[in-house]
Amino acid sequence: MVNLTVDLGGLRLKNPVLTASGTFGYGHEYADFMDLSALGGIIVKGTTAEPRQGNPYPRMAETPSGMLNAVGLQNKGVEHFATEIYPTLHGLGTEVIVNVSGSSVAAYCAAAERLADLGKIHAIELNISCPNVRQGGMAFGTDCTAAAEVVGAVRRVWPRHLMVKLSPNVTDIVAIARAAEDAGADSLSLINTLLGMAVDVERRRPALSTVTGGLSGPAVRPVAVRMVWQVAKAVKVPVVGLGGICSVRDALEFIMAGAMAVQIGTANFVNPRIAADIASGLADYCRRESLTSLDEIRGVV
Amino acid sequence: MRKQILTLTVESNTDAGDGMSVLTLSGPDCPAMLPGQFVEVEVPGAGVLLRRPISVFDSDTGRLSLLVRAAGRATDVLAHIQPGTALSVVGPLGRGFAMDGRRPLLVGGGVGLAPLYLLARRYSAQGVRPRLIAGFRTAPSQLLKDLYARYAEVTVCTDDGSEGIRGNVCAAPALQHIDADMVQVCGPLPMMKAVAGAARTAAVPCQVSLENKMACGLGACLCCVENTTTGNRCVCTDGPVFNINELTW
Numbered sequence: 001m002v003n004l005t006v007d008l009g010g011l012r013l014k015n016p017v018l019t020a021s022g023t024f025g026y027g028h029e030y031a032d033f034m035d036l037s038a039l040g041g042i043i044v045k046g047t048t049a050e051p052r053q054g055n056p057y058p059r060m061a062e063t064p065s066g067m068l069n070a071v072g073l074q075n076k077g078v079e080h081f082a083t084e085i086y087p088t089l090h091g092l093g094t095e096v097i098v099n100v101s102g103s104s105v106a107a108y109c110a111a112a113e114r115l116a117d118l119g120k121i122h123a124i125e126l127n128i129s130c131p132n133v134r135q136g137g138m139a140f141g142t143d144c145t146a147a148a149e150v151v152g153a154v155r156r157v158w159p160r161h162l163m164v165k166l167s168p169n170v171t172d173i174v175a176i177a178r179a180a181e182d183a184g185a186d187s188l189s190l191i192n193t194l195l196g197m198a199v200d201v202e203r204r205r206p207a208l209s210t211v212t213g214g215l216s217g218p219a220v221r222p223v224a225v226r227m228v229w230q231v232a233k234a235v236k237v238p239v240v241g242l243g244g245i246c247s248v249r250d251a252l253e254f255i256m257a258g259a260m261a262v263q264i265g266t267a268n269f270v271n272p273r274i275a276a277d278i279a280s281g282l283a284d285y286c287r288r289e290s291l292t293s294l295d296e297i298r299g300v301v
Numbered sequence: 302m303r304k305q306i307l308t309l310t311v312e313s314n315t316d317a318g319d320g321m322s323v324l325t326l327s328g329p330d331c332p333a334m335l336p337g338q339f340v341e342v343e344v345p346g347a348g349v350l351l352r353r354p355i356s357v358f359d360s361d362t363g364r365l366s367l368l369v370r371a372a373g374r375a376t377d378v379l380a381h382i383q384p385g386t387a388l389s390v391v392g393p394l395g396r397g398f399a400m401d402g403r404r405p406l407l408v409g410g411g412v413g414l415a416p417l418y419l420l421a422r423r424y425s426a427q428g429v430r431p432r433l434i435a436g437f438r439t440a441p442s443q444l445l446k447d448l449y450a451r452y453a454e455v456t457v458c459t460d461d462g463s464e465g466i467r468g469n470v471c472a473a474p475a476l477q478h479i480d481a482d483m484v485q486v487c488g489p490l491p492m493m494k495a496v497a498g499a500a501r502t503a504a505v506p507c508q509v510s511l512e513n514k515m516a517c518g519l520g521a522c523l524c525c526v527e528n529t530t531t532g533n534r535c536v537c538t539d540g541p542v543f544n545i546n547e548l549t550w
């Protein structure tokens with residue numbers, strides 16, 4: 001018998017496959033393609049204390065083996081989530097994790113506090129890649145002190161599982177990971193998008209309205225695998241790996257590099273059933289390799 | 302209508318002139334789709350990651366046709382795809398055209414004519430024969446003219462004057478004095494804006510089909526948004542067809 005369940009620092013998932021924030025909506029968008037209960041969990045859209053319109057169009061450009069996006073956290077705010085979306089998420093048969101963003105410590109805390117009222121949300125994922133308005137727009141996730149401050153503050157108002165999502169746009173990912181762990185993170189997810197840019201040569205203009213944007217997809221995978229490997233060795237809390245995962249093989253790369261679980265992002269756009277296929281594919285892999293659980297290969301490299 | 306991942310087989314690929322091709326695909330699970338809806342096509346061997354949004358040109362249960370213009374890496378491959386090739390297609394997607402015009406005027410430019418074929422066909426089935434103003438860069442192929450003439454009264458405009466009225470669709474008399482209860486448009490953005498302006502002046506309801514860049518086509522990524530009177534909305538799920546009074550133009 002294969003046992004795919006994972007214990008993510010107290011948060012139990014039926015299997016290690018989650019969907020990445022901003023790529024899977026609220027799950028309903030994919031319900032025609034799969035039984036959502038086949039997933040370990042769904043990480044919903046970035047949610048902020050106040051509603052946000054996001055950035056102007058164009059927000060997307062395809063690049064070699066990847067894409068740039070500049071969605072800019074468009075969402076209707078945490079109150080809308082609590083009253084309109086949350087009631088529709090019951091009975092999906094999978095963990096629903098809310099990705100929380102903000103441009104100040106107070107804004108992160110306000111969103112987390114409101115979510116604390118929602119008993120069926122067992123975990124939040126804190127996206128610390130957002131610009132810190134007070135500190136001149138530098139991302140919380142690129143500075144150990146700022147990262148520790150926001151994680152510590154949310155830790156005090158959020159009573160359940162706290163996953164912290166790290167930005168890859170740093171020179172020393174291990175230092176940020178340790179800062180987040182010390183400040184109270186229960187697990188770490190990485191990576192968020194890599195800062196990138198593309199130029200529309202025909203029009204002599206940036207491809208995105210914001211000039212720069214976040215790179216995702218297979219192009220970032222080697223960077224992500226390297227960072228997961230470095231962080232998994234350095235911290236005690238579980239690590240959730242993501243970045244360009246498109247297949248069972250890709251998911252196994254992250255697990256062998258030390259990830260407890262994985263998230264599927266951009267690949268959902270290419271094959272809307274891929275996350276469920278990877279979950280069942282991991283079970284097939286274990287059977288084929290005569291493994292009783294993925295623990296036998298986790299962190300082997 | 303339930304969205305599906307369909308594996309369809311290319312039955313034929315016919316040159317439609319001016320860099321365009323008509324692809325006919327078939328597969329037993331293929332549902333009948335509505336005029337103005339689209340599909341997301343995975344394009345093998347083009348070296349691209351994301352699927353490409355392509356309008357439903359014609360559709361019946363078990364069969365789907367597309368009109369494709371070679372405009373870049375993926376559409377170049379699609380326009381030259383060989384019969385027998387299997388294509389992965391996600392659809393049906395989006396909200397299409399209203400079918401309540403009793404004297405509809407359809408306006409299409411180039412590959413933007415694609416969704417108007419099924420629209421004209423469905424109107425005909427309701428006993429309404431629409432008028433269609435079709436804009437091209439240069440004289441269109443006989444194939445395209447014959448296809449559209451089956452279900453619509455066609456007026457051709459060409460940029461180079463090689464056939465029909467010289468100039469863009471706005472040069473057509475039917476757009477200078479609009480006598481219709483609904484104008485339905487698909488084509489390049491400047492053309493759609495000009496036609497929308499004419500419809501607004503004539504106080505005739507007008508629908509346009511937008512082609513914003515898309516990543517998912519499912520309402521999940523929020524990449525395709527159009528700024529509307531009620532804020533940013535997804536073209537892939539709230540559109541691609543909008544009434545012009547919902548838009549900020």
Ligand SMILES: Cc1cc2nc3c(=O)[nH]c(=O)nc-3n(C[C@H](O)[C@H](O)[C@H](O)COP(=O)(O)OP(=O)(O)OC[C@H]3O[C@@H](n4cnc5c(N)ncnc54)[C@H](O)[C@@H]3O)c2cc1C
Pocket residue numbers: 062202339349353354355356357367368369370371372373374375376377412415416511512513514515541
């Ligand atoms: C709802 C919808 C329906 C469409 N229906 C059809 C159709 O029926 N037939 C058809 O041939 N095309 C249609 N298109 C346009 C088609 O999707 C694009 O031409 C295609 O995605 C370009 O891909 P590519 O790899 O060939 O070009 P790329 O190599 O990616 O790009 C080549 C050029 O095309 C431009 N481009 C890329 N995507 C789009 C886009 N979505 N709209 C306009 N320009 C774009 C790029 O900016 C670039 O200048 C539709 C688009 C949408 C959103």
Ligand SMILES: Cc1cc2nc3c(=O)[nH]c(=O)nc-3n(C[C@H](O)[C@H](O)[C@H](O)COP(=O)(O)O)c2cc1C
Pocket residue numbers: 020021022023045046047069071073099127165191192193215216217218220242243244245263264265266267522523524
């Ligand atoms: C369109 C889009 C929107 C995203 N929105 C968010 C978001 O709101 N919050 C967040 O933490 N990450 C967001 N991400 C980042 C993804 O969750 C993920 O970290 C990244 O895309 C790398 O994984 P991938 O290569 O598998 O897509 C977004 C990514 C994309 C492509």
Ligand code: FES
Pocket residue numbers: 514515516517518519520521522523524525526535536537538
């Ligand atoms: S293309 Fe993803 S939301 Fe429209």
